[in-house]
Structures are given as structure tokens and as C-alpha cells.
Amino acid sequence: MNSLQRALIEKSGTDNGFEHTFADEVGSVTLASARHPTCATVTVVGSGFDISVMSGMASLLPELIRSFSAEQQAGGDFRVTNEAALAALLRRTASLSIALPSQAATGYSKAVAEALSTLPDGLAGTEIERLVRLRVGQQKFRDALLEYWGSSCAVTGVALPEVLRASHAKPWAECLSDAERLDVFNGFLLTANLDALFDRFLISFDDQGGLLVSSRIPVADLQQLGIHSGMRLRWLAAEHKKYLCFHRSIYESCGEVGEV
Numbered sequence: 499m500n501s502l503q504r505a506l507i508e509k510s511g512t513d514n515g516f517e518h519t520f521a522d523e524v525g526s527v528t529l530a531s532a533r534h535p536t537c538a539t540v541t542v543v544g545s546g547f548d549i550s551v552m553s554g555m556a557s558l559l560p561e562l563i564r565s566f567s568a569e570q571q572a573g574g575d576f577r578v579t580n581e582a583a584l585a586a587l588l589r590r591t592a593s594l595s596i597a598l599p600s601q602a603a604t605g606y607s608k609a610v611a612e613a614l615s616t617l618p619d620g621l622a623g624t625e626i627e628r629l630v631r632l633r634v635g636q637q638k639f640r641d642a643l644l645e646y647w648g649s650s651c652a653v654t655g656v657a658l659p660e661v662l663r664a665s666h667a668k669p670w671a672e673c674l675s676d677a678e679r680l681d682v683f684n685g686f687l688l689t690a691n692l693d694a695l696f697d698r699f700l701i702s703f704d705d706q707g708g709l710l711v712s713s714r715i716p717v718a719d720l721q722q723l724g725i726h727s728g729m730r731l732r733w734l735a736a737e738h739k740k741y742l743c744f745h746r747s748i749y750e751s752c753g754e755v756g757e758v
Contacts, residue, residue: 499525499542507540507547510585515592529588534595538588546579551591555598557737558591564733565590590648597645599737603680609634632670639680640664643687652686652731653709663693667741683737691723702749705739707731712752 507527508519516529516538526541536553548571551562559574566587569576578584613630643664650657666673666685673679686703688696695701695715702710709729711720720726 499527503542506581507542507584510581510588511538511540514585514589515595516588531592531595534592536591536595538591540584543577546577547584549576549578549584549587550574551576553595555595557598557735558594561594561598561735562587562591564735593645593648597642597682599677599681599683603677606635606638606676606680609638635670635676635679636664639666639682639685642680642682643685646682647687647732650687650732651689651692653692653729654689655732656689661690662687663690665693665696667738667745672744681737681741683735684741686731692725695723696745699745699749699752701725702746703731703734703742704746705734705742707734710746710749712749714752 504527508529511517511519511527511529515533516531518530518532520528520530520537526539528537528539530537536551536555536558539550539552541548541550551559551574553559562576563570566576569578569583569587571577576587578587610631613634617626617630640663644659644662648657649659649662651662656662664685665688666679668678668684670679673684678684686696692701700712700715704710707730709725711725
């Protein structure tokens with residue numbers, strides 16, 4: 499690896515979620531970040547790059563394999579052919595490392611403490627504190643879903659932030675812990691119309707990601723809402739399914755159900 503190649507790798511890391519060079523060996527560069535616990539070691543191979551991802555999150559590698567199956571090599575490493583592909587893999591790795599379970603929860607307590615510190619004394623345990631925790635938690639959850647879904651609707655792919663909502667599968671009030679409330683797999687990034695229906699249990703998803711629609715919604719309204727046959731989640735991880743099961747149990751109890 500020459501100095502130009504090393505500089506290109508370090509710049510790609512800085513631009514795509516890895517702002518530190520954690521270790522420096524003769525033939526590789528290891529990238530790291532203060533924002534997440536994942537490291538990526540990049541080695542030059544011909545005109546391309548090998549990337550070895552090191553993380554304590556069990557769900558990271560399966561997610562990367564789903565997104566970059568063609569680039570996966572034996573042992574869980576990835577091989578890309580150019581700088582643009584390297585940037586894409588590093589960017590997705592960083593986004594997932596920020597979004598995946600425990601990351602949102604890790605920063606939640608600190609963010610709540612900072613928000614509460616600005617309030618007058620004597621508000622501990624009051625409705626105001628509850629609202630602060632709810633507001634901070636919902637923002638953390640939304641941020642995590644934006645990272646995980648690439649700032650695009652989980653069904654339609656619409657990428658306009660103003661119309662995207664963070665939808666819980668297992669509602670906030672039903673969750674047993676902050677870890678559940680902030681789990682990126684406990685919800686989907688949806689456009690406002692899909693979010694409203696999902697939140698009211700008028701739609702749900704099966705274990706293959708297919709859209710389920712309550713028969714309580716008139717066909718004419720479905721057409722007006724842009725809901726049509728074949729709509730489905732862009733992908734579905736195994737970790738989503740326990741939360742979807744909870745959501746469907748309420749959806750099914752609300753009346754007649756069916757498929758689009």
C-alpha cells in the first residue's frame with residue numbers, strides 16, 4: 499500500500515462514518531469512530547479493497563451481507579472493486595452501527611439527563627419529566643430508523659424526510675424497557691399515510707414482509723391512499739418478527755383482516 503492509497507482510504511473513512519485511524523499496519527488501514535463501536539480494516543487488493551468488519555453487535559454482519567451479498571468473501575470479509583463501492587460499504591456499516599440495538603438506548607439516558615438538567619428543580623417524577631423522556635426517546639428512535647432504513651420509507655422507498663414517520667410495532671406504552679422502546683427492529687420508517695394506518699392497527703405485515711390490510715378500509719380509500727397489491731417491506735430481518743407478531747395480534751383482534 500502506497501501513501502496515496504492510504505490517504506484515499508482514510509478520506510473515505512472520514513467521509514463515511516469512520517473519522518479515526520485506529521491502527522496502522524504496513525498493508526492495511528483500520529478505521530474507527532467515536533460515534534459507534536465498529537472498526538473496519540481495509541486492505542488494498544489489486545485495484546480494489548478487502549474490508550474486514552469488527553463489531554460486538556451480532557446483528558451487524560447479517561445486515562451487511564443482505565446489503566452486500568455479492569461482495570461478501572469467506573470469513574465474513576467483503577471485497578469491493580473501487581473507491582465508490584468502498585465508500586458505500588463503509589457508509590452502510592457506520593449507519594447500521596449507529597442504529598442497531600443498544601446504540602440508541604446507550605445515548606438515551608445521557609440525553610434525558612441533559613434535557614432534565616435545564617428544567618426547574620422539583621420536577622422529578624412529574625408529568626413534565628415523563629414528556630421529556632418521551633420526546634427524547636421518540637427522537638432517538640426516529641434517528642435510529644432513519645439510519646437503518648437509509649432515510650427512505652421501509653415500503654415505498656420515498657426519501658422525503660418531512661413525510662417520514664417512525665412507527666413502533668410494539669407501542670411505546672406497551673414496551674417493558676427502554677431497550678425495547680428504542681430497538682430499531684421494533685418499528686419501521688413509513689410515509690405518513692402508512693404510519694397512520696399502522697399506528698391504528700389498520701395495516702400490518704406478515705412474516706415475509708407482505709402488507710396486510712384490514713377489511714374495514716374501503717377499497718376506494720385504499721386507492722386514494724395509494725395502497726395497492728404487492729406492497730411489501732423492502733426487507734425484513736429476523737429480529738423484526740417478534741415485534742410484528744405483537745402488532746399482528748392487536749391488528750387481528752380489531753376486526754376482519756385480509757391482504758391487498
